[in-house]
Amino acid sequence: MIKLKTFIVTAVLAVLPISLAQAAGGTFLTAHDLGFGGSENADPIHPNRFWQVTEKTMNRLVRPSAAGEPTPDLAVSWSANDAATEWTFKLRAGVKFHDGTDFDAADVVDLLNRIKDPELDSPVASVLAVMEKVEAIDPLTVKISLSAAHADFPMLIMDYRIRMTPSGSGDTIGKTGIGTGPFILETLDPEGTTVLKANPDYWEGAPAVETIKIIAIPDAQARVQALLSGQIDMLRHISAQEKVLFENNPKFKIQQVNTGDWLAAIVFRTDIEPFTDVRVRKAVRIAADREAMINLVLGPGGGVVTCDHPVWTGDQYRAQIECPQQIDEAKRLLAEAGYPDGIEIDVVTSDLRALWVDMVQVYQQQVAAAGIKINLVKAPADGYWSDVWMKKPVVTTSWGQRPADQVFNEAYRSTASWNESYWKNPEFDRKLDQARQELDRAKRTALYQDLQKMLFEEGGTFTPFHVNQVVVTSARVTGLPVMFDDGVQYHNVSVGE
Numbered sequence: 442m443i444k445l446k447t448f449i450v451t452a453v454l455a456v457l458p459i460s461l462a463q464a465a466g467g468t469f470l471t472a473h474d475l476g477f478g479g480s481e482n483a484d485p486i487h488p489n490r491f492w493q494v495t496e497k498t499m500n501r502l503v504r505p506s507a508a509g510e511p512t513p514d515l516a517v518s519w520s521a522n523d524a525a526t527e528w529t530f531k532l533r534a535g536v537k538f539h540d541g542t543d544f545d546a547a548d549v550v551d552l553l554n555r556i557k558d559p560e561l562d563s564p565v566a567s568v569l570a571v572m573e574k575v576e577a578i579d580p581l582t583v584k585i586s587l588s589a590a591h592a593d594f595p596m597l598i599m600d601y602r603i604r605m606t607p608s609g610s611g612d613t614i615g616k617t618g619i620g621t622g623p624f625i626l627e628t629l630d631p632e633g634t635t636v637l638k639a640n641p642d643y644w645e646g647a648p649a650v651e652t653i654k655i656i657a658i659p660d661a662q663a664r665v666q667a668l669l670s671g672q673i674d675m676l677r678h679i680s681a682q683e684k685v686l687f688e689n690n691p692k693f694k695i696q697q698v699n700t701g702d703w704l705a706a707i708v709f710r711t712d713i714e715p716f717t718d719v720r721v722r723k724a725v726r727i728a729a730d731r732e733a734m735i736n737l738v739l740g741p742g743g744g745v746v747t748c749d750h751p752v753w754t755g756d757q758y759r760a761q762i763e764c765p766q767q768i769d770e771a772k773r774l775l776a777e778a779g780y781p782d783g784i785e786i787d788v789v790t791s792d793l794r795a796l797w798v799d800m801v802q803v804y805q806q807q808v809a810a811a812g813i814k815i816n817l818v819k820a821p822a823d824g825y826w827s828d829v830w831m832k833k834p835v836v837t838t839s840w841g842q843r844p845a846d847q848v849f850n851e852a853y854r855s856t857a858s859w860n861e862s863y864w865k866n867p868e869f870d871r872k873l874d875q876a877r878q879e880l881d882r883a884k885r886t887a888l889y890q891d892l893q894k895m896l897f898e899e900g901g902t903f904t905p906f907h908v909n910q911v912v913v914t915s916a917r918v919t920g921l922p923v924m925f926d927d928g929v930q931y932h933n934v935s936v937g938e
Contacts, residue, residue, distance in 0.1 A: 467651035469918070469936050470673045473631075474793055475659040478824030481631035483618030484611075485604040486556050486563040488858075489827075492601065493655050494629070497637055497931045498539075499604035499620030502530055502549065503595050505928045509701070509755050509844065511595040515544065515605055515621065525590040525880060530598075532581040536644045538607050539625045546577035551608035553585070561611075565602050567850050567857040571877065590878040592885060596844040601927035623648045623932035632657050649920060649935035659822040661795040668693075674918050674936060677926060678704055679911040680795045681740030687913045696912040699745075700925040701753025701842030703904045705738065705800040707788060711901040712863040713834045719899050720778040725786070726897075728771035728811035729804055731764060731905040738799045744906035750893035751840065751848045753907045758845040760890035762897055771811040783812025789829055790837040793822035797837040800905075831861050838902075842925050845889050849873050853896065862901030869895055 473481075473493045481491035485499055502516040511519075516530040536544040553575045556565050571594070574586040587594065605621055606614045618626030621644065624637035637653040656673060658664045665683050668676045679687070687693040709716040709725065716722050726749055735744045745754055748764035775784060788804075790797045798817070805815035820829045830836055838861055840852065851857055854873060855865040869892060876888035896902070914921060917937040922929060 467936070469650045469653045469675075469931075469934060470656065471653065471675050472656045472658045472664050472667060472673050474661075474664070475632065475657045475823055476793060476826045477631070478827055479632040479657075480827070482615035483626055483629060484615040485602050485606065486552070486561070486565050487615060488562060488564055490602055491629075491631060491635070494618055494626060494635060494637065495604050495620070496601065496927060496929070497624040497653060498618050498622040498626050499606065500536075500622050501599065501601075501604050502532075503599040505599055505925075507922075507924060507928065509753075509842070509925075511599050516598075519595055521594070525592050525594070525878075526587050528585045528587070528594050529578070530583045530585070532583065533644070534581055536621050537642065538621055539619045539640060540607065542607060544605060544621050545580040546583045547580075547608045548605055549583045550575045550577050551611075552603070552606055555611050556603070558611075562858060564851065564859050565600060567854060567859070568597055568600055568847055569603075570850065570856075571597075589874065590880065591846075592877065592880050592882075593844070593846055597847055599844070600847060601841070623930075624653055630657075643932055645930075645932060648932040653931070659793065661792050661822070665795070668913060668915070671915065674915045675912070675921070676914075677910060677912045678702075678795060678908070679913050680799065681738065681743055681911075682799070683795060684740065684911050684913070692916050694914050694916055694918065696914075696921070696923050698910040698912060698923055698925055699755065700908055700910045701751070701755065702840070702908045702910060702925070703747070703751055703906070704794060704839040704908050705796040706838050706840075706905070707801070707804065707903040708836055708838050708861045709901045709903070710834045710863050711865075715778070715780070715784065716834070716901055718778045720774040721780070721784070722901050723898065724771040724774040724778070724811065725784075725808065725813055726903045727764065727767040728808040728813055729903065729905060730766040730807050733766075734800065734803050734807065735906050737803050738796055739906070739908065742909065743911070744908050747904055747907050748893075748897045749900055749902060749904045750896040751843070751852065751904060752845045752889070752893055753842060756845050758886055758889035760893040762894060764897065766807070768811045771808070771813070775812060780812075783814065785814040785816065786835055787816045787818050787833075788835050788837065789818045789820050789833045791820045791822045791825045791829070793825045794837070794839050796908075797839075801837060804903075831859075836861075841927060845892075846873075846877055849889075849892055852902075853900070864899075864901045866895070866899065 477489040485495040501514045503511040504514040518531045573588040623643040628636040635655040639648040667673045731746045748762040752759045879885040920933040
């Protein structure tokens with residue numbers, strides 16, 4: 442097995458152009474996992490969005506602070522009416538797209554309306570389902586009317602995919618990638634090397650590097666080897682086992698970022714037996730020892746226990762829930778559900794994410810005492826999101842940090858296109874609507890916390906921890922902030938020789 446993995450790494454590295462390994466100075470080299478199998482495109486709201494491109498070529502109206510709070514980007518301010526059913530955004534003046542046209546309210550209206558287009562089937566549609574009407578009040582003012590009150594609507598607009606594109610560009614943006622951001626898309630090649638060039642007229646100031654190259658490397662181990670050999674300059678989401686390869690090495694720098702990323706979770710489809718039974722769903726989750734899993738998979742201090750809900754410790758609405766390992770209770774639930782001799786489950790995973798296989802192996806060992814036999818089934822990394830995820834009965838998954846309301850709507854609402862566990866609970870939907878409409882902060886907090894407890898008791902996703910993300914860069918990289926993924930401002934990053 443070790444020899445095979447070494448061969449795969451060598452083979453992947455061998456196909457990279459020699460010039461990349463020699464690139465220096467003005468070129469920042471990074472990688473992506475080819476999770477959509479080469480169908481990635483530069484439309485930020487498309488199901489197969491190439492987010493490693495759009496985060497560098499486009500801006501949002503609202504961006505997150507280090508604490509995850511909304512701060513100005515292309516919108517300089519926002520306000521709501523007393524009922525929180527109408528939100529008005531004031532836009533930044535003097536901003537231009539890469540093609541030289543002015544950014545204004547018409548572009549905002551076009552992008553937000555396009556999100557709602559059922560033909561596009563954008564995953565962001567569920568995030569903005571509450572949005573009813575978008576109007577350009579004047580060239581630098583947009584009013585958004587909602588179908589119901591939403592006290593935290595700017596946090597939805599902060600979504601990492603809601604990035605501004607020129608009005609009328611829906612049919613072409615996937616290839617052109619035109620935005621207002623610090624880098625301009627020069628070559629789009631998801632299966633090879635995608636090239637971005639600095640935007641010298643960027644409104645926040647010209648970028649510190651001339652070129653960014655985004656290289657397709659599907660295998661997680663191959664990405665680590667690419668960083669070790671100098672073929673890329675940065676890798677986020679390094680595992681505990683991989684981190685030791687870079688520690689005490691002057692060629693590299695290491696950051697640790699507290700995040701709401703749940704990069705290693707197991708999804709049990711609740712529309713397929715035996716996971717249609719809530720007792721089975723809870724049993725397969727409470728049989729695990731989450732703290733021990735963090736120590737084994739991430740290393741001590743590498744993460745924070747979460748009890749099968751996605752709300753991170755930095756979120757204002759996080760609930761305090763205890764979820765210790767409960768082997769006897771898991772056995773009781775399985776027996777009550779008709780499985781007195783235990784249950785056997787195939788978990789389909791991949792090398793797409795560095796943590797997945799390790800997490801499943803630890804889970805396999807931990808739940809065996811409850812009579813739960815786990816068969817680890819590996820699928821190819823290339824095309825995992827399109828061929829495996831939301832198709833097989835039990836799969837591994839990963840999500841980046843999102844505010845509580847957004848991720849509840851996107852991953853757990855009955856009608857959400859990314860409801861990966863196929864969990865449909867009318868009471869959850871009702872309470873979620875009630876929470877977002879509640880203007881009293883204390884009452885709103887209580888409702889969001891009830892939703893987290895509901896997921897722990899009844900949900901179909903085993904989410905054991907949030908990751909304290911390890912980011913490794915080559916020593917020549919400076920200016921990279923200690924920040925979760927979608928908060929990084931890449932125009933500040935520079936590279937030396």
